[in-house]
Amino acid sequence: MSPVYYLYLAALLFTIGAAGVLIRRNAIILFMCVELMLNACNLAFVAFSRLHGNLDGQIIAFFTMVVAAAEVVVGLAIIVTVFRSRHSASVDDASLMKL
Amino acid sequence: MSGALAAAATTTSTGEAVQFWVLGTVAVIGALGTILMRKAVHSALCLAGTMIVLAVFYLANGAYFLGVVQIVVYTGAIMMLFLFVVMLVGVTAADSLKETLKGQRWLAALCGLGFGILLAAGIGNASLTTWNGLGQANSGGNVEGLAALVFTKYVFAFEITGALLITAAVGAMVLTHRERIERARSQREQSEARVRTGRNVPPLPAPGVYARHNAVDIPGLLPDGTTSELTVNATLRGRGQIRDVSGEALAELAALEQRSERWLGRKPKGEDGKGANGTPANGTSANDAGNGANGNDAKRNDANADGKGVDERSEDAEHHKGVAT
Numbered sequence: 001m002s003p004v005y006y007l008y009l010a011a012l013l014f015t016i017g018a019a020g021v022l023i024r025r026n027a028i029i030l031f032m033c034v035e036l037m038l039n040a041c042n043l044a045f046v047a048f049s050r051l052h053g054n055l056d057g058q059i060i061a062f063f064t065m066v067v068a069a070a071e072v073v074v075g076l077a078i079i080v081t082v083f084r085s086r087h088s089a090s091v092d093d094a095s096l097m098k099l
Numbered sequence: 100m101s102g103a104l105a106a107a108a109t110t111t112s113t114g115e116a117v118q119f120w121v122l123g124t125v126a127v128i129g130a131l132g133t134i135l136m137r138k139a140v141h142s143a144l145c146l147a148g149t150m151i152v153l154a155v156f157y158l159a160n161g162a163y164f165l166g167v168v169q170i171v172v173y174t175g176a177i178m179m180l181f182l183f184v185v186m187l188v189g190v191t192a193a194d195s196l197k198e199t200l201k202g203q204r205w206l207a208a209l210c211g212l213g214f215g216i217l218l219a220a221g222i223g224n225a226s227l228t229t230w231n232g233l234g235q236a237n238s239g240g241n242v243e244g245l246a247a248l249v250f251t252k253y254v255f256a257f258e259i260t261g262a263l264l265i266t267a268a269v270g271a272m273v274l275t276h277r278e279r280i281e282r283a284r285s286q287r288e289q290s291e292a293r294v295r296t297g298r299n300v301p302p303l304p305a306p307g308v309y310a311r312h313n314a315v316d317i318p319g320l321l322p323d324g325t326t327s328e329l330t331v332n333a334t335l336r337g338r339g340q341i342r343d344v345s346g347e348a349l350a351e352l353a354a355l356e357q358r359s360e361r362w363l364g365r366k367p368k369g370e371d372g373k374g375a376n377g378t379p380a381n382g383t384s385a386n387d388a389g390n391g392a393n394g395n396d397a398k399r400n401d402a403n404a405d406g407k408g409v410d411e412r413s414e415d416a417e418h419h420k421g422v423a424t
Contacts, residue, residue: 007222008222011222019207023204029134039173050231055244059252068173071267076271077270
């Protein structure tokens with residue numbers, strides 16, 4: 001098996017995540033799909049790190065994880081706030097900036 | 100393993116190939132489950148599975164530190180945060196299947212397919228002939244190598260990361276914090292208000308306690324045998340998650356009474372010693388034994404009286420017998 005297959009798997013996971021963002025309308029599931037895309041990118045970074053034989057790819061993947069953690073914290077707080085005011089987590093319902 | 104990685108130029112070992120195909124299938128199934136499951140809890144669990152598989156892939160690719168961080172941070176912290184928010188927002192809130200834009204799903208799936216083909220074609224066209232492997236880079240230890248890079252070449256990005264994390268924590272607190280507008284009512288004021296309205300002055304009744312069931316979602320019984328909605332928590336009442344076991348309990352009680360009477364040698368009510376069967380509804384058999392010609396009639400009557408309580412049924416059958424004779 002060639003290690004290139006890791007890149008194909010990463011591309012497949014990224015595609016599934018992107019399709020999920022387009023298809024689903026529950027804000028929490030959209031967030032999960034974004035996480036899936038970030039994870040797929042991390043897998044590609046780790047595979048490239050092995051390809052090039054240095055650790056820079058792993059450092060970038062590490063920073064991606066940190067940014068993803070911060071993003072999830074703020075994003076879920078926004079979802080909870082929107083749910084409190086509108087009693088719905090669907091992104092279709094949030095069509096106005098202010099209720 | 101690092102030596103083997105350094106030796107492997109363009110191919111990997113058979114074991115890694117088997118691992119890749121088995122776990123890669125699991126990862127893709129988990130990803131598909133994430134976007135196809137209707138309930139958010141199921142999606143979160145599928146995504147957690149995919150993330151654990153990715154952690155194994157990181158370990159297989161020589162990123163030992165990242166593999167552990169993936170499990171601790173992603174599946175341990177981020178996915179649990181997701182589950183907490185799903186619980187807050189409502190577990191039972193399933194996604195609606197109504198399309199607001201016509202044909203949007205198929206277009207989205209088509210876009211995804213095209214995008215995937217583009218990515219795969221790009222990877223296929225790249226000339227990735229040699230794989231250096233991480234044997235040399237990991238020779239001093241993976242964590243030590245990462246630490247050396249983080250604190251030298253990437254130290255500025257690392258500092259910025261600290262500022263980002265502080266901002267995220269403060270932002271989450273600011274977003275979810277709610278200022279209390281009115282003063283909280285004290286316990287005395289609440290009890291005074293309760294007495295003034297005159298409704299539910301004493302504490303609310305407790306949920307039902309049965310021999311085999313004792314939980315908050317089981318309503319208690321009123322003296323006439325019907326269930327009392329007041330004994331169940333208002334949230335469970337609103338969700339319709341009340342588990343009614345009173346019919347079961349009453350049937351069990353009737354069966355128990357009959358068994359004990361048989362054990363004591365007494366004749367059960369409405370029976371003349373011949374047909375001592377164990378079923379709670381003994382009206383039919385009593386009729387069969389008593390007046391054979393009338394048995395079918397009594398059965399039909401019994402079937403008509405379906406849905407009534409046990410006692411009512413036997414009474415009905417007795418009544419029928421009396422009329423016929």
